[in-house]
Amino acid sequence: MKAVADRALAIDFGSAATAHGGVARGLARHRSVTIGGAILALVVVVAVLAPWLGTRDPAQIDPGFRNRRPGAERVVPSADGSETKRTSWMGTDSLGRDVYSRVLYGARVSLIVGVTVALISAAIGLTIGLLAGYLRWLDGVVMRVMDGLMSIPAILLAIGLVSVSRAGLRTVVLAIVIPEVPRVVRLVRSVVLSIREEPYVEAAVALGARTPMLLVRHVLPNTVAPLIVQATFVCASAILVEAILSFLGVGIPPETPTWGNIMAEGRALFRVFPHNILFPGVFLAATVLAVNMLGDGLRDMLDPRVRQRL
Numbered sequence: 001m002k003a004v005a006d007r008a009l010a011i012d013f014g015s016a017a018t019a020h021g022g023v024a025r026g027l028a029r030h031r032s033v034t035i036g037g038a039i040l041a042l043v044v045v046v047a048v049l050a051p052w053l054g055t056r057d058p059a060q061i062d063p064g065f066r067n068r069r070p071g072a073e074r075v076v077p078s079a080d081g082s083e084t085k086r087t088s089w090m091g092t093d094s095l096g097r098d099v100y101s102r103v104l105y106g107a108r109v110s111l112i113v114g115v116t117v118a119l120i121s122a123a124i125g126l127t128i129g130l131l132a133g134y135l136r137w138l139d140g141v142v143m144r145v146m147d148g149l150m151s152i153p154a155i156l157l158a159i160g161l162v163s164v165s166r167a168g169l170r171t172v173v174l175a176i177v178i179p180e181v182p183r184v185v186r187l188v189r190s191v192v193l194s195i196r197e198e199p200y201v202e203a204a205v206a207l208g209a210r211t212p213m214l215l216v217r218h219v220l221p222n223t224v225a226p227l228i229v230q231a232t233f234v235c236a237s238a239i240l241v242e243a244i245l246s247f248l249g250v251g252i253p254p255e256t257p258t259w260g261n262i263m264a265e266g267r268a269l270f271r272v273f274p275h276n277i278l279f280p281g282v283f284l285a286a287t288v289l290a291v292n293m294l295g296d297g298l299r300d301m302l303d304p305r306v307r308q309r310l
């Protein structure tokens with residue numbers, strides 16, 4: 001029996017190594033991964049270098065330079081008595097704040113929210129999904145709770161949670177994590193339900209392997225690939241939900257530059273000065289599209305049936 005288990009494990013790990021090698025080669029050829037990764041990398045660079053790429057403090061108010069269109073220039077006196085030209089590449093808002101600088105800093109908030117929600121949701125969902133999928137007595141109770149959470153629309157649940165607590169980054173992250181966890185749990189549980197019936201798992205059980213060790217050594221490695229794909233979709237959803245909450249005024253405080261806040265402040269004058277919504281909207285759409293393209297590419301490359309056709 002031990003020889004059968006060792007042989008099954010050797011075949012499993014050998015197949016996994018071969019598959020990972022094929023995935024690595026396929027990722028380099030996959031257009032969705034290449035394009036999505038390039039756009040996402042550009043957004044990350046913009047967010048990291050925002051203090052150097054920005055032309056002004058995103059919170060600086062200039063009443064004499066309000067509602068200027070993209071490319072507007074203004075002569076500003078310097079401390080030494082000379083004059084310098086200030087160009088607003090994306091125009092200014094109703095308070096005279098530079099939209100270009102605010103959009104760059106807004107990328108930071110969106111990426112922080114997206115990555116944080118994805119990591120927390122994946123960690124919690126993986127733990128609950130492993131236990132629910134492997135322990136039959138726990139499955140019914142956990143999944144009924146998950147079904148109850150999924151019956152509430154995610155955006156309404158997030159709005160309700162934010163409304164009853166103090167607005168802020170932590171509150172927004174928590175409000176988005178709670179609706180996303182059940183989706184991760186259901187995915188991991190479905191994978192575990194099929195894995196626990198595999199011969200190598202049954203062999204390990206017959207050899208007396210304890211449940212924690214069995215889950216870590218035999219079940220967990222097989223959930224990594226679908227979990228990574230799901231995490232990318234959670235990240236994209238979190239970025240979009242954060243923008244919606246900020247646009248509705250129940251997310252990040254208005255003084256913090258986020259893409260949702262910028263669009264919310266510019267909607268009153270949208271017909272006259274559409275740049276206040278256009279530029280943050282383009283960045284938001286491009287970022288969500290890039291993350292989704294990356295997730296689609298990873299899903300195709302990590303699925304053996306799809307990978308054989310590529």
